[in-house]
Structures are given as structure tokens and as C-alpha cells.
Amino acid sequence: MDAFLLGASEVLSLTTLAMMLAGAIAGIIAAAIPGFTVTMAIVLTLPLTFTMDALQGISVMLSVYVGGYTGGLISAALLGIPGTPSSVATTFDAFPMARKGEPGRALSLGVWASFFGTIISTIVLIIAAPPLAIFAVRLGPWEYFSLIVFALTIVASLVGNSLQRGLIAALIGLAISTVGADPIMGRPRFDMGWELLAAGLPFLVVLIGIFAISQLASEVEDADAIKRGEKLVDGEIEFKTWAVMREVLMRPVNLIRSSMVGVAIGALPGAGGSIANLVAYDQAKRASKTPEEFGKGTPDGVVASEAGNSATAGGGLIPLISLGIPGSAVDAILMASLMVHGISVGPRLIMDNADLVYGMFLAMAVSSLMMLVVCVLSMRAFLRVAEVPKWVVVPVVLVCCVVGSFALNNRVTDLYLLAAVGLLGYALKALDYPLAPLVLGVILGPIAETNLRRALMTEPDWSLFLTRPVSLVFLVAAVLSVAWAIRGILKSRNEARSGKEPI
Amino acid sequence: MSQIDSRSTQQESGEIARLLSYIALLAVSLGLFLEARAMPRSRFEVLGAGAFPMLVHGCLSLLLVASIIASIRKIPVGAYGVFASAIVTWAREKRLVLFLFLCLAIYVMSMPVIGYPIATLLFLLALQITLAPKTRTAIATAVVLSLIFSYGLNWLFAEVFNVFLPRGR
Secondary structure (H helix, E strand, O other): OHHHHHHHHHHOOHHHHHHHHHHHHHHHHHHHOOOOOHHHHHHHHHHHHOOOOHHHHHHHHHHHHHHHHHHHHHHHHHOOOOOOHHHHHHHHHHHHHHHOOOHHHHHHHHHHHHHHHHHHHHHHHHHHHHHHHHHHHHOOHHHHHHHHHHHHOOHHHHOOOOHHHHHHHHHHHHHHHOOEEOOOOOOEEOOOOOHHHHOOOOHHHHHHHHHHHHHHHHHOOOHHHHHOOOEOOOOOOOOOHHHHHHHHHOOHHHHHHHHHHHHHHHHOOOOOHHHHHHHHHHHHHHHOOOHHHOOOOOHHHHHHHHHHHHHHHHHHHHHHHHHOOOOOHHHHHHHHHHHHOOOOOOOOHHHHOHHHHHHHHHHHHHHHHHHHHHHHHHHHHHHHHHHOEHHHHHHHHHHHHHHHHHHHHOOOHHHHHHHHHHHHHHHHHHOOOOOHHHHHHHHHHHHHHHHHHHHHHHOOOOOHHHHOHHHHHHHHHHHHHHHHHHHHHHHHHHHHHHHHOOO | OHHHHHHHHHHHHHHHHHHHHHHHHHHHHHHHHHHHHOOOOOOOOOOOOOHHHHHHHHHHHHHHHHHHHHHHHHOOOOHHHHHHHHHHHHHHHOHHHHHHHHHHHHHHHHHHHHOHHHHHHHHHHHHHHHHOOOOHHHHHHHHHHHHHHHHHHHHHHHHOOOOOOOOOO
16 A cells, blocks of 8 residues: 555655646647657657656656557547558548548547446556456467457458458468568568668558558548648537547447457567457457448447547556566556666566556556547647648648658658558548558568467477467367358348349 | 440450459569579478469469459450550549649659658649649749758758658759
């Protein structure tokens, strides 16, 4: 109790709260700009925390982290461009909702879902950190590969108009992920002798190119509308804070399920928000009584994606606090920040620095509250973005994408890739290929290949994928998931056929 | 009636474009499959560097062959005759998109040579003035925004974040 009060007194001090507020605002703004990620915002914050106390520094970084997970929602809902990889699924329903004239509701749903997602993940973090962490680190490459096979079955939910083109897009994504040095031996692959391809295709550049550039290009398709000064989104700018809060709370099953998916995926080292939002969306769609509404602006889609990605913030802290293993790049930076202050991160962290750990739990909850307050107070200003004419938004956001892609690795060649991938993305979109499976393929490809090869290097026995219980559970889940998707497709085909008969 | 005809011509042209995309992707995929097959195996592991790409490109090629067959069966013979004119119409309708990609290509290619501020200023001016309604307010807004996002952003990154955008030769 003493340790909790000690931690609380530091987190709730006026200076720390003021700094956390600044951090939350910075995180929201950074993630709202396409091309700038939560990781970049945290890296830029790290040097500023060196002069602070350990708990104060980590609290500020957690506020940037939590703010960043929500900020990605802004460009996802208003521009149709995921501000961060963790808001890819948010674009599926928040953007159509905004286009239908409800941009305020789309943002408000996302903000509340993020808030509740973070709170639920913090509660799980406090209760279940040690057992979950031990489970997560016991998973070997067999279980990871089977998990990725299961995650790949999400493609069935993201295929859009054609299952065939959805699968092709997913395989193109996997193929893109194989360009560059091979993940086990470092052997160059498919680089054609170009320096440009030798390092592989950076995931974020592909994401920005595929989603942002192609979306921006689509916005200028109607030359007459652009010349008339058409806005990005026409509609109600009202945020409807309390009504939407009730709307989110009326979906408790979706909210809790998506948050738990986020926590579980966040706790797995190497996974993270970029996968969690897609898995949570997929699960919500499968469980829904009206799956056909997904992708057209249903609130359930926004709630699932945002609760899922925000919950990974708490989930990622589970292996970090319990075992000293960072689950993602952001967690590694948080760990580095603790080490700068002379705190050794590992299983003894909670015993030796209980006040710090309790302080971190509290900082997570306070950060999410701050994010909520900042969003509620400032969202009207963000919503003004929707009122800016397209001829302003498109060129300016293009420049932000270019700057963001360059700042990732300080490489000019990434800009050439960005333009090329953007053109490819637009061509695929024009030809009616769904883009989300492609991005999923790029995310999951390296994890699948690494774990498949690592598993067979450890023990060249394929049967282990079926004899290890957790691996088998994931594989069975994958088979059931495919069967469920096929059933859904056949059902909708039969319905379409029977609907046509009277005509 | 003519509207229905034009929609079906559009759909058929779209299907031909997709067929061409399947063929192009198949050519690339088969080429990469063969390259992956030629990759040497390591003595330290069962699967070499080429195994996973072979699996991916093998599945992709099969799927593309199936798509090509389905597409050919779907397209009526007469549709190929109007494809060229449909492409010209499409390009005319999407002229601003093509202009945007042209500007983007010139912008990223010129950035290492003339530097971020000048390249961005020219890019924003060219694109905004082309897209904007031709009013004095719009042009003035375009000029101000171009200056802010070129020289202003360059200053912000260099002075505040210590990230230096390309300076040019």
C-alpha cells in the first residue's frame, strides 16, 4: 500500500500531470499526421525525459503512447488514411461513417472505444501480468507460426467484392515482405542489384504508399468537384460526447472482446497494435448478426478496431514489467528510458521498485483519462480538417507523407519507393483489389517466415506443429475460421440467388 | 438504354484491365519463383532462403492462372475491340490523378538535387494552383501554405527535432 501511495503521489503531482498532458497532446498530433508513428513520437520524447525522475519520465512517455494510439484514428476517420499502422481497420468503418455525414460520431466512437480499451487493458495488466507473461514467453516458434496462420485467415473478412482478388492481394503482400535480406541468414533476395531494394521494402513506407497516396489520388478523381472547392467530408461536426459514450457502452461484449484481443496480442513479443486492430475487427465481424454492415460505417467496426489497438498498450507492458522483455519497439524504448535511470528491468522489477510499477499502472489510467479530456476538448478543432477543401488537404498531406517516410530512416530512396508503391496502390484500387489483405500480408510475412524456419531449424519435424497443444489450438482455430468464412460466403451467395429469383 | 450499354462496356473494359493485371502479376510471380528456386540451400536448416518465397509465389501463380481462365471466360469477344478507346476515356477522366503522380515523381526525384524546401515549395505551388479554383484568395492561400510547409517545416525539423531533411547538392 505504501508503495502504491508513493507512486501515486509522484504521478498525481502537478508537474507530472502537466507534462503528461503535453505528452498526450504531442502523441495525438504526431499520430494524426500520416507517416508519423507512435514510435517516432516516443523516440523524440525520450531525450526530454532524461532530466526527469524515472517515474515522471516513464509517465510522460506512456501519455505519448496512449495519445498516439488514439491520434491515428483522426486521419483514419477524416481522410481514410491510417495515421499509424494500428488504425488500418479503423478506416474500414470510421471513414465511411464520416463520408455519410457523421464525422463527429465516427471520431467520438473511436475516442471512447480507445479510452475503455486502455482502461480494460490496465485492469488486466494489474491482475494478470505475471501469469500472462509466463504463458507468452513459453510460446515457441511452432506456436508463433500457427498463430500467424490463424491471423492470416482474417483475409477472408477483408476481401471486399472478390475472394479471389483478396487472396491475390494477401499473397502480393507476403511476396513484398520477402524482398530484401532473408530474416534468418541475411542472404539478399530479389533486390535486382538495386540498392533501393537491398534493405527490403520498409513496412511503413508500403503502408503509407498503399493507403495514403492511393487514397489521396482517389480524392482528385473528380476534376469538376475539386475546382468547385469540394470539402473532404460534408456533415455534422457535432462530437456528441455523452450520447456516443452510451452508444459504446451499449456494446459491452464487443468492447470487452476487442480489448482482450488487444491485451493478448500486445502481450506477445513481436506482435502489437498493427495486428490487434485487424484481429479485433475480424472477430467483431464474425460475431455480428449483421456482418454485411461492416465496411459501410457500422459503429461496431470502429469500436472493435479502436478498443483492440488501444488495449495493446497495456498488453505490451505485461512482458516488460513481469519479465523485462519488450513486446514492441515502443516497449523497448520505454525499457531504455528506465535503464537510463539505473533501473534494471526484469522479473525483480516489481519487487525492487514496486512504487515505480504501481506508478506505471496509475500513469496508464491517468494517460487514458487525459487523452479523453484532450480529445473531447479539442476534437472540434480536429474536425475542422473535414471542412478544408480537398485542393488544400491533398497536396499538404502528400508532403506530410513524404516527410514522414523520409524521417523514418533518413533515406531518399524510401521516397522513390513511396511514389512507386503509391502508384501500385492506386492501380490495385482502381482494378478493385482490396488493399487491407495486402497490408496484412506485409505485416505477417516476416513473422511467419522467421518462425517457420526457426521451428524447423530447432527440430526438423513438421508434426510438432500438430503435437504441441497451443500450436494445435491455433491451427484448429484457423481451420474453423476458414470454414466459418466459407459458410458465410455460401450463405450470402444463396441469399443473393434467392433474392434474384423473383425478378 | 445507352447508359446501361456504357456501364456494361465499362465493366467489360475493367475486366480486361484486370485480366492484363493478372497476366503481368503472373509473369513477375513466375520469374521470382524461378529465382527463389535457384537460391542455394543452407546446410544449417531444412528450409533455405528460397523456400518461403517459393511457397508464396507458387500459390500466387496458381491463383493467377485460375483468375486468368475465369476472366477469359467472362469477357465477350467484342469487348476487346473497344478496350483501347475505353482506356483513353478513363485517362481523360482521371487526368488530375495522372498529373498528381507526375508531380509526385518529379518532386521525389528532384529533392536530392535541389533540396527539400525548394522542391516542396514548387510541388505545392504547382499542385495547389492546378487543383484550386482560380480566385485570388485561393492563390494567396496556396502561396502561404506552400511557404509554411516547405521552409517552415524544414526549419521545425532542423531546429526542434534535429532531423535534417534533404538539403540538395
